[in-house]
Amino acid sequence: MLTEEDFARFKEFRCTAMGNKLREIIDDPAYDSMTFEEKVKEMIDAQVNAKVTNKIQKLNKAAGFKLADACVEEIVYLPERKLSKDRITRLASCKWVEDNEVVVIISKTGCGKSYVAQALGNAACRNLHSVRYRRLADIFADLNQARAACDGSYYERIDEFKTVKVLIMDDFMTTPITTENAIDLFEILEAREGTGATLIASQLEPDEWYLRIEGELMADSILGRTGSTARYLDLDGPNMREYFAKKKQEEEASTN
Template structure:
């Protein structure tokens, strides 16, 4: 039997999952008929799975998602919602991220675009891709603060570098600082052919012009985002109201 002292050594050597699985194999009679090599392989697989899990957790933390528990498994596929399991599964495979393509997710307010977008971002994290999520105005705020501190290019690099950059609430409000239109153009220019960009917006691309004062920047931004982008247009019920009703029903059942 593997003692607690011996098991602690595996943790000290940073192969704790291997040690825990080894203890299970030693104490569970259902493993007795397995060959020695098969038992070792189980322990190695347990350690690999644990390490990948920690990498995924770090990737999700680094992404800075607003909805930290978003996942494609929890997306609702309602009869009157223009969203299918097959379409989501294809996007969740992240082939478009590997191909450095852009994805534009559009829905009205409450349509669930932010949740779906972040669920796809988590799917990219599960494949150990680097991801950065931000609301567009929050990104501008971070860049503007960095500009006052003389490190604007460091801030731009943080958004230009990930495998997948996710910009939520895209042009929900107009760009007030003309420098930010240039910042956005520079980021998208730097990412072209090097990384994927996911944009979630309430507005169709032909309405984005109204949010940018510079016509030249507007054309440049649209060309880089829209020209070769995939589109996911979500129509259907207000998901905030739908999930609120679900929660209310569960609470009512709890007190019965």
């Protein structure tokens, strides 16, 4: 008969989920009809699933999402949003990630582009892809700080943005960028071309990005790596913050 010391060894050997499943198999009569091999398979599957879940949680934490619980299952498909559930489902399958494509989400403020971007990032984590979510201004702030430190950390920071499998840049070109930061962005996009997937969320159309970039040549180079080959997702409709606030008020009123 197995003792608590025996079960403790599963944790010691880093097979906690397998040990928990074994305890369940022993205690639950529903497993009595299973063969020995079937019970072992249940234990192995439990351990594999636990490892995958742990990895997804680590990837999600490393991504730096502002909305950590954003997920495609919770996206609201109001008719006026012009948002196709079929298309979101296709993007959530992450074929675009595997093909190292660029996806651009464009909408006015409040229409939910940041939520959709992070939900797709969450889907990428579930598919075991590394993800980084940053506002473009925060990317530049990180790089500028590292550059000023003159300790080599700049190269580490920019390499992170170059090599992560999925880079999500939110609030893209909301404000003008300097020539130095335009060069940073070009270097990131150039390195990612064909090797990483990039998701851009912006309030502005690509022809308006041009006006935010110092230097005609650099603007052409950046736009050539984003605007021309990207998949576009245009969101419309109501202000989603106001929509959810109103919905919450209505739900609270109905329960009182």
